[in-house]
Amino acid sequence: MAKIKGQTWGTAKCANCLFGRPVTITDDKKKSTKREMCECHVARPTRSGFPIVRLDDYCACHVDAATGERTFAGLAPSSTVNA
DSSP states (O other), X not given: OOOOXXXXXXXOOGGGBTTEEEEEEEOSSOTTOEEEEEEESXXXXXXXXXXXXXXXXXXXXXXXXXXXXXXXXXXXOOXXXXX
């Protein structure tokens, strides 16, 4: 994978992930309190729905929404299991 000048791994955030869905969370007690968060659709949903993460989080399963490229693929050698 070629790295473009000025490109950093810091661009791989949930807000830019193909599987991230931006949502607005409001506090039940204070209706004016709103937080911009992201639903992670890579993770399995729970009873409460998909896990909520910060927009600037990232994970090893990140897929760039613009290019479809797996950002962290190939960074570590794949493990082998000898049985």
